[in-house]
Amino acid sequence: MTEYLLLILGTALVNNVVLVKFLGLCPFMGVSGKLDTALGMGMATTFVLTLAAAASWAIEELILAPLGIGFLRILSFILVIAAVVQFTEMLVKKTSPVLYQLLGIFLPLITTNCAVLGVALLNVQEGNGFVQSLLYGMGSALGFSLVMVIFAGLRERLEYADVPDAFAGTPIAFVVAGLLSMAFMGFAGLPAH
Amino acid sequence: MFAAIISLALLGFALGYLLGVAAIHLRVKEPEIIQELEALLPGTNCGQCGFPGCPAGARALAEGTAPVTLCPPGGKPLAAALAAKLGVEADLSELDDGPAPVAQVIEALCIGCTRCFKVCPTDAIVGAPKQIHGVVSDACTGCKKCLGICPTMGIKLTRLQPNLATWQWPKPADANSQPESQQAVRDDDVEAARDMMEVAR
Numbered sequence: 001m002t003e004y005l006l007l008i009l010g011t012a013l014v015n016n017v018v019l020v021k022f023l024g025l026c027p028f029m030g031v032s033g034k035l036d037t038a039l040g041m042g043m044a045t046t047f048v049l050t051l052a053a054a055a056s057w058a059i060e061e062l063i064l065a066p067l068g069i070g071f072l073r074i075l076s077f078i079l080v081i082a083a084v085v086q087f088t089e090m091l092v093k094k095t096s097p098v099l100y101q102l103l104g105i106f107l108p109l110i111t112t113n114c115a116v117l118g119v120a121l122l123n124v125q126e127g128n129g130f131v132q133s134l135l136y137g138m139g140s141a142l143g144f145s146l147v148m149v150i151f152a153g154l155r156e157r158l159e160y161a162d163v164p165d166a167f168a169g170t171p172i173a174f175v176v177a178g179l180l181s182m183a184f185m186g187f188a189g190l191p192a193h
Numbered sequence: 194m195f196a197a198i199i200s201l202a203l204l205g206f207a208l209g210y211l212l213g214v215a216a217i218h219l220r221v222k223e224p225e226i227i228q229e230l231e232a233l234l235p236g237t238n239c240g241q242c243g244f245p246g247c248p249a250g251a252r253a254l255a256e257g258t259a260p261v262t263l264c265p266p267g268g269k270p271l272a273a274a275l276a277a278k279l280g281v282e283a284d285l286s287e288l289d290d291g292p293a294p295v296a297q298v299i300e301a302l303c304i305g306c307t308r309c310f311k312v313c314p315t316d317a318i319v320g321a322p323k324q325i326h327g328v329v330s331d332a333c334t335g336c337k338k339c340l341g342i343c344p345t346m347g348i349k350l351t352r353l354q355p356n357l358a359t360w361q362w363p364k365p366a367d368a369n370s371q372p373e374s375q376q377a378v379r380d381d382d383v384e385a386a387r388d389m390m391e392v393a394r
Contacts, residue, residue, distance in 0.1 A: 063204065069197045076204060083208040090219040097221070101245070
């Protein structure tokens with residue numbers, strides 16, 4: 001139990017997928033303008049990432065490894081991720097049309113969110129079992145959502161801050177992202193899983 | 194090699210099949226009335242009704258949470274059309290008569306920065322960099338998007354009174370097929386025309 005808790009904590013904070021591994025930066029900069037949207041994007045990505053991590057584990061164990069066709073790993077993982085994203089899109093459209101409109105183009109773009117593929121590939125690299133893969137995906141996704149929410153909150157306040165003209169808008173957001181990343185590097189002092 | 198081809202093809206077919214099944218079960222049905230209402234609205238998504246864009250406004254209309262008078266750029270004719278489509282009685286007396294306000298460039302203030310025609314949802318503003326811009330008033334819906342973006346406050350909304358060059362006879366409408374509200378609009382048009390003729394004299 002402790003092992004699993006540490007795994008989630010380790011992937012969410014210590015090895016944060018955005019701020020430490022620098023995966024999935026597109027939605028991190030793109031959808032973090034408003035807190036609601038960031039939260040929605042975080043939740044949608046959490047769903048996709050967890051499901052994709054489990055599905056890609058199944059693909060690896062049941063198809064790629066037994067048949068010895070590991071060279072098709074990226075191709076088949078992308079296929080699975082794309083399918084999961086399509087499914088999520090339908091689900092969000094059905095359950096929350098408002099969120100569907102808010103996320104807009106970024107929802108299908110989860111397909112190309114390299115955090116999703118990255119986590120699936122890292123799972124294979126580290127030889128994680130099914131539960132571990134699932135938790136690894138979930139932990140990463142929670143870390144992603146956490147960072148999205150923090151960053152969106154910061155950017156909402158930046159709107160009202162007195163930023164020098166040269167830094168206003170995206171530049172100051174990049175500076176803040178860098179500072180946030182350094183803060184997350186501080187978690188490296190925690191014992192990693 | 195065959196293992197690779199077959200397994201990947203099967204994987205693709207299986208995922209496609211699952212998605213197809215999911216699409217049937219998760220289909221969202223939009224009532225036809227929403228689409229019809231949306232077609233009536235200007236479609237510029239200006240947001241003056243308080244809803245995020247015309248589709249959301251059409252949905253609110255269909256649900257009955259918004260009055261038929263919600264759309265300022267549409268004015269009285271649109272409100273009448275919406276009321277006819279929804280089959281509701283609407284009090285149109287509070288809507289102002291007269292021509293709908295359209296944007297007009299104040300030529301003394303325009304610096305030719307091109308910002309206004311980039312935001313115009315109907316491409317009603319024409320011009321080029323460092324040239325004085327102009328508004329094609331036939332295409333302008335009066336959505337006010339260009340007002341805020343102008344750095345010199347060089348755009349204002351005006352009501353263009355029809356002159357002899359732009360005035361047209363009201364369309365011949367069959368009194369039986371037209372709803373009463375639209376009839377009222379027609380009468381107003383005729384009166385406006387009469388006023389104008391007197392002015393011209």
